[in-house]
Amino acid sequence: MTIPAPLAWAAEGLAFALELAALAALAWWGFTRPGSRMASIALGLAAPLLAAVVWGAFAAPRASFTLPLVGVLAVKALVFGAAVVALASMGHRSLALWFGVVVVLDTAVITSLRGGE
Template identity: 55%
Template sequence: MSALAAAHRAFRLVNDVLAFLLEVAALLALAVWGYEWGGGLVVGALLGAVVAGAAAVLWGAFAAPRARYRVPLAAVLAVKALVFGSAALAIAGLGHRRDALWFAGLVLVNTAVVTSYRSRDRST
């Protein structure tokens, strides 16, 4: 394997790991937002679980690399925009506006990179 091929493979691996971490962070942000917005231990925990659970089910059904249903790329990106956008709004709603902007920017760049090379792999 050439040095360039090894570097390309490492770049892809780093971006895949980052994509996974961003997905986990999105679910966590939604759960925390639901907990805080729910106001009480029982209601907050239930709301946090429902919001994060709904996002996880939607993601697993349509947006995950091994999603249950194969849908067009536009639909995958729409689901990602919904989940990540909701997570960014949740982070902002928790009072961390600057962090929400950083999260959204990182998601945009990572999604563009990952989508680019996954699309290239499917076309070959």
């Protein structure tokens, strides 16, 4: 399937924005957890950092480790799924649902554009 270049760039840009939004959702979740202030700060920093390291190692276009497509999609499902669960657990169920739907649709488009690499 061939789509115009501007639409392909838009899909890639949306994918990057969704990746940043997932990191933001994980940070938001961590910083707002009940408990001690230090634990919340640590979780707010550690959750998105861990997700970014895993993403960079296995799911980024220039990942450190090459996985087959199913592995890359599993890592993406793990990171985006964690963001969806984080949003839902904070009471933002509609936002979590919409975020998840947009992620699935954009990931499908990106995967097809890249030829299932």
